[in-house]
Amino acid sequence: MSGDVTSGETTEAIRPVDPQSAFPDPGSETVTYEPSFEALRRFSQPLETTTEYDSPAYVSEFRSRSADRTKNAVDDTFNEDDRRLIGRALDHADSADLVCLDRMVGRHPDHAYCCRLFVPREYGRIALAWAKLLDPAPEGREPDFYTLQLPDWEETAIRVLPEEGITIALGSDYTGEAKKSFLRLFMYRAKQRGGLGLHAGTKRLTLKTDTESSEIYQAFLGLSGTGKSTLTGHGCWLDSPESAVMLQDDVCALFPDALAGSEGGGLYIKTIGLSKEEQPALYHAATQSGAVLENVSVDSDGRVDFDDGSLTTNGRAVIRREDLPSAAPEIDCERADQVFFITRNPLMPPIARLTPEQAAVAFMLGESIETSAGDPERAGESIRVVGTNPFITGPEGEEGNRFADLMSETNAECFVLNTGSVGSNEIGVEDTISILTAAARGEIEWTHDETLGFEVPTHVPGTEIEVFRVRDNHADYESKLAELRNERRTYLAEFETLRDEIREAVY
Numbered sequence: 001m002s003g004d005v006t007s008g009e010t011t012e013a014i015r016p017v018d019p020q021s022a023f024p025d026p027g028s029e030t031v032t033y034e035p036s037f038e039a040l041r042r043f044s045q046p047l048e049t050t051t052e053y054d055s056p057a058y059v060s061e062f063r064s065r066s067a068d069r070t071k072n073a074v075d076d077t078f079n080e081d082d083r084r085l086i087g088r089a090l091d092h093a094d095s096a097d098l099v100c101l102d103r104m105v106g107r108h109p110d111h112a113y114c115c116r117l118f119v120p121r122e123y124g125r126i127a128l129a130w131a132k133l134l135d136p137a138p139e140g141r142e143p144d145f146y147t148l149q150l151p152d153w154e155e156t157a158i159r160v161l162p163e164e165g166i167t168i169a170l171g172s173d174y175t176g177e178a179k180k181s182f183l184r185l186f187m188y189r190a191k192q193r194g195g196l197g198l199h200a201g202t203k204r205l206t207l208k209t210d211t212e213s214s215e216i217y218q219a220f221l222g223l224s225g226t227g228k229s230t231l232t233g234h235g236c237w238l239d240s241p242e243s244a245v246m247l248q249d250d251v252c253a254l255f256p257d258a259l260a261g262s263e264g265g266g267l268y269i270k271t272i273g274l275s276k277e278e279q280p281a282l283y284h285a286a287t288q289s290g291a292v293l294e295n296v297s298v299d300s301d302g303r304v305d306f307d308d309g310s311l312t313t314n315g316r317a318v319i320r321r322e323d324l325p326s327a328a329p330e331i332d333c334e335r336a337d338q339v340f341f342i343t344r345n346p347l348m349p350p351i352a353r354l355t356p357e358q359a360a361v362a363f364m365l366g367e368s369i370e371t372s373a374g375d376p377e378r379a380g381e382s383i384r385v386v387g388t389n390p391f392i393t394g395p396e397g398e399e400g401n402r403f404a405d406l407m408s409e410t411n412a413e414c415f416v417l418n419t420g421s422v423g424s425n426e427i428g429v430e431d432t433i434s435i436l437t438a439a440a441r442g443e444i445e446w447t448h449d450e451t452l453g454f455e456v457p458t459h460v461p462g463t464e465i466e467v468f469r470v471r472d473n474h475a476d477y478e479s480k481l482a483e484l485r486n487e488r489r490t491y492l493a494e495f496e497t498l499r500d501e502i503r504e505a506v507y
Contacts, residue, residue: 017083017164019146022090023118024098032099032121037131040099043124052302057293058125062156062174063312067390069171072160072184074393086159089168093148097121102143103134105186108260108332111253113189115182116143123151129175129292129318135264144189147181162188162393175294175316179268183251184391186262190253191394196402198254199223199389201232202247202261202333205440213241216440217333219252219259220417222342223368223388225314227419229269230429231342233281235326236437244437245328246281254336256409261331267324271296271315274306278429281326285319292318336412338439342388344369344420347484350427350468351435352416353446353455357505359414360404363387364396364492364502369420384491397495400502415439416454423473434462451478453507 026033041048041056049057071082098118106112114137119126126149137143149169156171160181167181187197200221207214222228229249236244248261250268269282271293276283285291287304296315297308309315321327341362354362366385386396387403407414419432438444438460445459457465471477485506492503 017086017090017161017166019143019164019166022166023116023146023148024093024100026100026116030095030097031118032097034101035099035124035127037128040124040128040131043099043121044128047125049298050302051293051298051304053287053291053304054289055291055293056125056128057296057298057304059295059311060173060175061151062172062177063295064314065174065176065180066156066158066172069156070158070160072162072393074162078159082159085157085170086161086166086168089148089150089153089170092150093118096150099124099127101127101131102137102141103131104137104141104264105134105145105182105262106253106260107135107264107330108253108258111190111193111195111255111258111260113144113182113186114141115145115147117178118146118148119178120150120152123149123173125292126151126173126175126178129268129294130178131265132290132292132318132320133179133263133266133268145182145185147178149178149181160184160393175318176268180391183262184393187251187253187389187391188393190255190260191399191402193255195253195255196399196406197389197391198252199250199387199391200252201228201249202252202259203232203244204247204328204333205236205238205244205437206242207441208242215334216337217247217259217335218338218340218436218440219333219336220340220342221363221388222419223366223383223385223390225270226342226344226368226388227432228342229267229282230279231419231432231436233267233279233324233326234429234433235281236433238437244326246324246326247328247333248331252333254406254410256406259333259336261333264321264331266318266320269317269319271306271317272309272313274317281324282319284325285323286317288320288323290320290323294318336410339407339412339414340417340436341366341415342417342419343367345382345418346421346423347470347474347480348416348418349422349452349456349470350418350431350463350465351439351444351457351460352452354414354416354507355454355505356404356407356414357501358454358507359407360400360502361488361492361505361507362414362416363403364400364495364498365488395495395497397497400495400498404499404502413439422468422470425468425473427468431463435460438462451481
């Protein structure tokens with residue numbers, strides 16, 4: 001990258017990292033505090049292409065998170081070099097021309113945090129996109145979390161001090177590093193307070209019968225790119241007085257008495273293949289002037305092509321909640337009624353209903369397909385990520401135990417939801433939406449499958465569910481299932497702190 005910031009010779013002393021004194025004063029001459037969105041676009045003008053919708057589009061050098069360059073002081077060994085690296089970055093920030101913004105992660109009165117981001121002025125586009133995801137902080141609110149992102153650093157390194165609430169992101173200009181730096185800490189604080197951070201989207205369905213109405217809160221756990229945004233943002237084709245509204249898209253904090261959202265301003269959605277027909281609400285929001293496009297194909301005349309993956313298949317758009325017709329004004333759930341684990345495992349049915357112990361297994365397995373949002377070089381590979389959450393801080397086995405405890409306290413129904421295929425038989429968005437709506441209405445007819453070990457549907461209104469019978473879509477079905485179970489048992493054995501009753505519930 002041009003204009004590299006050196007990480008060379010400075011003091012050898014390890015700088016104390018007290019955030020209130022370590023970071024630049026927002027009132028200093030070198031810091032532009034709370035610039036407007038228009039100002040941030042001006043700062044980024046040389047890098048901007050204006051789209052046909054009058055929205056800004058940018059192309060970054062880094063187009064996914066640098067997970068292999070990320071360390072946190074809880075799970076990783078932090079040596080003196082790591083501390084000195086943080087100190088050198090903070091020393092550089094003292095004299096750099098930076099922009100600084102304060103935003104809130106969360107709205108719940110007990111689970112909201114003020115976040116302060118510093119980025120170089122010429123990278124105002126990062127601050128522009130990030131700031132549109134969150135609510136402005138109240139005047140005078142002191143920050144709980146701090147992130148300093150220096151894209152022109154000569155090496156790529158993301159260092160996290162969870163206890164201090166600090167992230168230093170060096171050598172990457174990817175907006176996702178700023179976004180996840182704060183959500184990672186939001187989830188860590190939830191665990192410290194007796195809850196559990198979830199990489200999950202949420203929605204509320206309001207349903208009517210002849211005599212009464214009911215509200216069903218659904219949560220979707222899944223890796224980026226597996227359909228969370230599509231499912232949470234979909235209106236389920238319900239007509240007034242019924243409705244389906246999105247509450248949260250990406251990260252929540254689960255407590256016995258609440259499911260608290262995190263991002264109140266917007267959503268950071270994948271755009272590859274974004275379709276007006278299949279994802280009308282998201283498409284509408286992504287084609288408004290308030291959106292910010294990142295690594296999306298835009299020609300010299302401003303025409304946008306969401307199907308062109310030549311830049312990356314991890315193209316993104318920050319969209320505003322106010323431009324999303326299916327977004328509710330609020331972001332918190334009163335409770336978790338139904339929890340869905342999104343998978344792309346072709347040996348799983350389109351939906352399966354789980355016992356509480358099996359739900360904890362599903363949480364620990366986190367079975368999915370790698371996408372370009374995580375590791376572009378492994379896109380398409382089968383993977384397992386605990387909680388489908390790559391941002392866990394602390395022992396992963398304890399996450400499973402905590403999840404099981406919270407599920408028993410909330411009495412939520414839990415399901416595996418396959419948004420990929422059963423064998424080679426693709427599961428379409430229409431099928432999945434019909435399944436979700438039927439689950440909310442309690443209209444799915446179930447039977448226990450002795451071979452699979454859980455309940456599977458025999459009837460789902462609006463879906464020819466019988467074409468997705470797992471047995472009928474796989475040759476050597478039982479041997480493949482036995483092999484999968486052995487893999488799962490071996491995987492769960494790696495987590496020393498995971499309780500035995502969860503290990504023994506492998507399906």
